[in-house]
Amino acid sequence: MxxxxxxxxxxxxxxxxxxxxxxxxxxxxxxxxxxxxxxxxxxxxxxxxxxxxxxxxxxxxxxxxxxxxxxxxxxxxxxxxxxxxxxxxxxxxxxxxxxxxxxxxxxxxxxxxxxxxxxxxxxxxxxxxxxxxxxxxxxxxxxPLVSVLDGLLLGAHEGGAGALNLGGISNMTVLRDGSLHAYDIGPANALIDAVVTSRGLNPRGFDEDGRIAASGRVDEKLLAELLDEPYYRLPAPKSTGKELFHLGYVDAAVARTGSAADDAGLVATLTELTVRTVAADVRAAGVGTLVVSGGGCRNPVIMDGLRTALPGVRVAPSDDFGAPADDxxxxxxxxxxxxxxxxxxxxxxxxxxxxxxxxxxxxxxxxxxxxxxxxxxxxxxxxxxxx
Incomplete structure (x- = not known):
């Protein structure tokens, strides 16, 4: 068919x-x-x-x-x-x-x-x-409905696997010992894209190849404020979207902290937010392999950040498992x-x-x-x- x-x-x-x-x-x-x-x-x-x-x-x-x-x-x-x-x-x-x-x-x-x-x-x-x-x-x-594909494609993977999608929102399917659970982690590209678009940093509306983030410096105070979001502490299953994570959300956090980060620093901070939230949940899942898809897997700052934060975890694009990451x-x-x-x-x-x-x-x-x-x-x- x-x-x-x-x-x-x-x-x-x-x-x-x-x-x-x-x-x-x-x-x-x-x-x-x-x-x-x-x-x-x-x-x-x-x-x-x-x-x-x-x-x-x-x-x-x-x-x-x-x-x-x-x-x-x-x-x-x-x-x-x-x-x-x-x-x-x-x-x-x-x-x-x-x-x-x-x-x-x-x-x-x-x-x-x-x-x-x-x-x-x-x-x-x-x-x-x-x-x-x-x-x-x-x-x-x-x-995330993609979890039905993850279960059939990776369910027999030894050592457990996490299937991570980095779209506007990051979501992950965790497969271990014959069980499956999945949920939305938080923003992947949503906040980055919102800032890039609103500030005219790239006419294509995203941080192409992570170049903007790579040129900026993370604002640790702003990052701590963003990581204090109550959504991250909710138990799975859970879902979210741009109803929560949008440009106004970023602007409010910047105002609360008095952040003086320039455009590149802001994008770098939001990129690190994606890395930190994803890595924390992967560590908690205890999987040996992380299979990544979505537009974010083409961002080397995110992918390198995940590999650094997750020593001992194989981080690979879903292409390696027969599912082209972009598709x-x-x-x-x-x-x-x-x-x-x-x-x-x-x-x-x-x-x-x-x-x-x-x-x-x-x-x-x-x-x-x-x-x-x-x-x-x-x-x-x-x-x-x-x-």
């Missing part, structure tokens, strides 16, 4: 796609990763999206327009993927998260926009979307699509905190009748990815 996975993450910089051809061989699910790509949002659309995100006020009219415009952008990215990678049986669109409602350490709702009907109309393929909410209705956080989340949503199509849960309760596993998503039919494979009684025991 050929499935196209699509997502725009918490860095909201564009749309990642991956076409995966899945085949179940005995109890092993084999996935051949074909076409992958990343399509940036048009500058005007990205600016409108950023302006509408919490804590900024917005209107239902703006949400409606963004839902359409992002849906059309996803549709074009899907059409390009099909044109280059060949026809697919199903498209899974995560869409763009614009709000993740958490109160009292409980997720109460989540909103992803990017109307899937535009994708179905443009490609003729059925679309699975709105994949997080079913887990939340079962008491989970709806995140892992898109692959994960393709996997969720395969599971849902076969009537199998797409969540690991230990990863999200839900009362039990749930089949995920809402289906939008394509150009023809909706035809699903015969349901399976048991999920695969492992996943092997290849290109």
């Amino acid at each position: 050929r499935i196209l996975g699509m997502i725009s993450g918490t860095s909201h910089d564009g749309i990642d796609v991956a076409v995966v051809d899945f085949e179940l061989v005995g109890s092993v699910l084999e996935g051949r990763v074909g076409h992958t790509a990343s399509t940036p949002y048009p500058d005007e659309l990205r600016a409108r999206l950023i302006a509408a995100l919490p804590p900024a006020p917005t209107t239902l009219a703006e949400v409606c327009e963004l839902d359409t415009l992002i849906g059309q952008s996803f549709a074009e990215a899907a059409a390009a993927a099909v044109a280059q990678g060949g026809p697919v049986d199903l498209i899974v669109s995560h869409g763009q998260t614009v709000y993740h409602w958490v109160e009292g350490a409980h997720a109460l709702g989540t909103l992803q926009i990017g109307q899937p009907a535009w994708i179905a109309e443009r490609t003729g393929a059925p679309v699975l979307s709105d994949v997080r909410i079913r887990d939340i209705t079962a008491g989970g956080h709806g995140a 892992k989340e898109a692959i994960a949503f393709a996997l969720i699509g395969w599971l849902s199509a076969h009537g199998l849960p797409g969540t690991a309760p230990g990863g999200t905190g839900a009362a039990g596993p749930r089949i995920l998503g809402t289906l939008t039919p394509g150009a023809g009748p909706l035809v699903l494979p015969a349901p399976l009684g048991e999920p695969p025991r492992s996943l092997v990815l290849a290109r």
Whole structure:
């Protein structure tokens, strides 16, 4: 079954796609990763999206327009993927998260926009979307959903493994002795990107190759203030987002401490915040291997910082395990699509905190009748990815 996975993450910089051809061989699910790509949002659309995100006020009219415009952008990215990678049986669109409602350490709702009907109309393929909410209705956080891929890909890893994603928010799946738990650690690139964008340090909106952080000096007083965030002390499972970690959050911490850090020093401090929070949780997990994906794994300041802070832990990109680091989340949503199509849960309760596993998503039919494979009684025991 050929499935196209699509997502725009918490860095909201564009749309990642991956076409995966899945085949179940005995109890092993084999996935051949074909076409992958990343399509940036048009500058005007990205600016409108950023302006509408919490804590900024917005209107239902703006949400409606963004839902359409992002849906059309996803549709074009899907059409390009099909044109280059060949026809697919199903498209899974995560869409763009614009709000993740958490109160009292409980997720109460989540909103992803990017109307899937535009994708179905443009490609003729059925679309699975709105994949997080079913887990939340079962008491989970709806995140990190990539933990279902981590469990199948790394569950048998000797010595235990942590699967770390460094997107806007850092999240980690911990696999040890046959158990799995996962949660959001805190900001990875979210605060760095917010400062880089607001201060015009890079027109691309991020610290490319960590050059800004490498040129700055960490403000230890400001770092201590940032590390005192109560979220870090909450027990897992837990989830967070830009509702908490945004530019105003940084500005408030700077004002409280009277920090005189220049732009480079501020970026260096926020980069060290990512290193410290991740390293602390990896040490607590006691794993021997850390498998890293997401845009942050291309930042040598973060990666070198993690290797220095975690002596004795193998820190490696997910590419070494068959999942290209830049495409892992898109692959994960393709996997969720395969599971849902076969009537199998797409969540690991230990990863999200839900009362039990749930089949995920809402289906939008394509150009023809909706035809699903015969349901399976048991999920695969492992996943092997290849290109």
